[in-house]
Amino acid sequence: MAGQGRMMSATTAADGTAEDGAVTNEAGRVAVGPADDAAGVPAARLLTLAPVRAEGRGALAPLPGWAQPCDSQGAPLASTLRLFEDGREIGPAHALHAEIREHGRGRYSHWDGHVLFSASDDSSPLTNGRSYQALWSPPTLEATLRVAIQAARSECPMSALERRTLLRQVTPLIDPDFVPPDGGRAVETDAGLRAEFRRFFPDNLNTLDRKFAVRELCRLISGLPGDVAEVGCYTGATAWFIARHIVESGVPRTLHLFDSFQGLSAPGERDGSAWKAGDLSAGIATVRRNLGDFPFVALHPGWVPERFPDVADRRFALVHIDVDLYQPTRDAAAFFYDRLVPGGLMICDDYGFDTCPGATAAIDDVMAGKPEPVVGLSAGGCFIQKR
Numbered sequence: 001m002a003g004q005g006r007m008m009s010a011t012t013a014a015d016g017t018a019e020d021g022a023v024t025n026e027a028g029r030v031a032v033g034p035a036d037d038a039a040g041v042p043a044a045r046l047l048t049l050a051p052v053r054a055e056g057r058g059a060l061a062p063l064p065g066w067a068q069p070c071d072s073q074g075a076p077l078a079s080t081l082r083l084f085e086d087g088r089e090i091g092p093a094h095a096l097h098a099e100i101r102e103h104g105r106g107r108y109s110h111w112d113g114h115v116l117f118s119a120s121d122d123s124s125p126l127t128n129g130r131s132y133q134a135l136w137s138p139p140t141l142e143a144t145l146r147v148a149i150q151a152a153r154s155e156c157p158m159s160a161l162e163r164r165t166l167l168r169q170v171t172p173l174i175d176p177d178f179v180p181p182d183g184g185r186a187v188e189t190d191a192g193l194r195a196e197f198r199r200f201f202p203d204n205l206n207t208l209d210r211k212f213a214v215r216e217l218c219r220l221i222s223g224l225p226g227d228v229a230e231v232g233c234y235t236g237a238t239a240w241f242i243a244r245h246i247v248e249s250g251v252p253r254t255l256h257l258f259d260s261f262q263g264l265s266a267p268g269e270r271d272g273s274a275w276k277a278g279d280l281s282a283g284i285a286t287v288r289r290n291l292g293d294f295p296f297v298a299l300h301p302g303w304v305p306e307r308f309p310d311v312a313d314r315r316f317a318l319v320h321i322d323v324d325l326y327q328p329t330r331d332a333a334a335f336f337y338d339r340l341v342p343g344g345l346m347i348c349d350d351y352g353f354d355t356c357p358g359a360t361a362a363i364d365d366v367m368a369g370k371p372e373p374v375v376g377l378s379a380g381g382c383f384i385q386k387r
């Protein structure tokens with residue numbers, strides 16, 4: 001996509017033509033004209049492109065000097081230019097020049113005072129008789145995001161690499177602290193994992209990376225004795241992945257699930273303000289239905305730690321703690337740490353999240369003075385392996 005590979009091979013003088021007028025697009029009729037507003041913010045302007053020569057499937061057109069900023073190596077999403085072919089918006093914007101020259105299909109790039117663009121059907125913009133207009137807008141965040149969204153939705157399908165590059169460039173504009181992951185990781189390409197996850201969460205992929213982490217960590221317990229447990233199971237999504245591991249490993253174990261089935265208990269003073277009592281409530285019937293294929297699941301409804309005595313005499317190869325708050329996390333970590341077999345795992349889903357300061361503090365409090373390190377995971381959460 002943008003950045004590397006977008007260097008203009010010619011420097012024709014810029015002399016594009018500004019026009020008063022308007023353009024109709026999916027957002028409605030956009031009035032444009034040369035006058036700046038009272039605050040001095042330049043008005044949007046519509047330009048008719050006058051291509052000067054072909055470049056592969058594309059054509060190169062100069063723009064007037066005021067049509068800034070262009071994209072550049074250091075600012076590959078800087079341009080807010082939108083392109084219209086006979087009044088119909090084309091794209092994606094911010095395309096690599098090699099992609100425009102070789103694949104065309106409406107891709108374009110605003111770079112170094114020019115637009116390198118292609119026709120939607122790969123005919124030559126120099127001879128196809130169509131008019132090409134560029135809508136320049138002041139470089140606001142909204143305008144930048146609008147162009148990026150249009151690029152992602154354009155009729156010309158972006159490659160996976162183009163999409164991911166765009167995503168990596170856009171996210172820091174919205175949140176400079178967000179760490180965009182490299183694309184193409186197993187958690188993104190594992191179609192089976194995704195289909196399984198969507199059974200629980202059809203509308204989004206939030207927390208899929210943590211389910212992936214649990215699924216992978218389960219491999220560490222294959223040779224260990226003991227039961228497994230989850231404290232805070234909600235609708236049973238993580239439990240489902242743990243249950244599937246039990247089936248696949250061939251090691252018979254009971255999967256104990258502890259939950260109020262009435263949502264979170266009341267947050268305490270260490271829990272911050274992200275949660276309130278009753279959040280994340282799922283009924284026990286839902287969990288029974290979702291885990292109905294696994295006869296080794298034992299449900300223990302009640303507030304933590306009321307039902308822990310049910311398993312006081314058991315040993316555990318793995319416990320997954322996911323109750324978001326200080327007190328139940330602390331109660332669960334203290335109880336199950338003592339019952340983990342050597343090599344067994346304690347995973348806390350909430351560890352390290354700024355929405356769950358209580359859960360983080362609870363793990364740190366329980367593990368203080370113990371020999372095992374608390375190992376943070378990049379997807380969020382942590383695990384401890386019992387010595």
Ligand SMILES: C[S@@+](CC[C@H](N)C(=O)[O-])C[C@H]1O[C@@H](n2cnc3c(N)ncnc32)[C@H](O)[C@@H]1O
Pocket residue numbers: 231232233234235236237238239258259260261262263264265279280281282302303304322323324325328
């Ligand atoms: C974040 S959800 C669990 C998500 C689940 N592990 C999954 O993977 O989908 C938190 C769960 O903890 C339960 N919970 C919170 N506080 C609790 C408490 N004090 N006692 C029992 N259950 C509690 C809630 O009912 C809720 O189902």
